[in-house]
Amino acid sequence: MTISVADVLRGTKVVLLDFDGPIAALFGGVSATAAIEELTAIAAAHGYDITAEGPPQFVQKVSQLGDEELLHAITDAARDAEVRAAASAVPTPGARAVMRAARETGRRVAIVSNNAPAAVSAYLDRHDLGQDVDLVVGRHDGLAPRLMKPHPYLLTLALTSLGVPAEAGAFIGDSVSDIEAGRAAGVAAIGYANKPGKRERLSAAGAHAVIETMTDLADALHAAVGSA
Structure with missing residues (x-):
């Protein structure tokens, strides 16, 4: 039985987003x-x-x-x-729409990344997105690198900080380590297949659903409205 992205999102109260990929190409403007x-x-x-x-x-x-x-x-x-x-990161098409869709459907938004929070916050400020994000969790000073994804620690930290149980969260990432971290944290893991071959790899890693554009995710958030 095929499960739609909207089905996966039913009952979620927080959308957890990886940064580099789903939100922006961090090194999209510089090598x-x-x-x-x-x-x-x-x-x-x-x-x-x-x-x-x-x-x-x-x-x-x-x-x-x-x-x-x-x-x-x-x-x-x-x-x-x-x-x-x-400063030159390239926005991912549809990422802003996802944040707004989450807000419009009563969900909170957290960015959970292996990148430094300072970089994520700098990007959000530059693109006037800070008001659409409740929390940024990342590779902060003093964090033991072993706790970075695919370890579930950062996702669990975000959920705890927002006071949301794992079953009410959905994490969207574009790498196998993201899917592994999401499943280990107990949240719905949605793969973002932004390159050829990723759909297969993310599905094999255990993604509950896979999207190819962030606009698909925004549409699914609206389609699942009423069950969040």
Whole structure:
């Protein structure tokens, strides 16, 4: 039996959104290569040869080394790189509509990201979206990297902060780690397949539903109205 996105959203009281992908392409205006090269150089200065897909992944890799001095330096540099990137991040079509649809249907909105909260907040301020978001939870200073997604900690923290039980939440993310985190936290996990092949990967990871545009999600929030 096929379950529609609207069916998945029935009974939800909070929409939890990943940032990089569902809300914006963080490095859509500038190449992530420069940020990774900067982090790689810092690691090299400490005697390590490391590279990763993006700043969050770099932080996670460094955390496995047990070098606290390097981890602190990398965490600070990754945050600063993300904040700079937020100034030219490219909005995801339909993301604003999702936030407004959530508001219009009586749901709260939280952004739960492995990116630094400062970068997310900078983006929201730049695009005048702060009033549409109740909470931002991310890779804050002092957070043990092992608690980043796919660990459910950040999602659970958001739910606890908003006073909402897991069964009343739905998390939308564009990566397998997002789906794994959502399922581990006990919320409905909706995959955002914004690239070829993602629908299959997100479905295989256990997504309760998959969307291909954020507008689809906005429409589903309205379709499920009356049951939230």
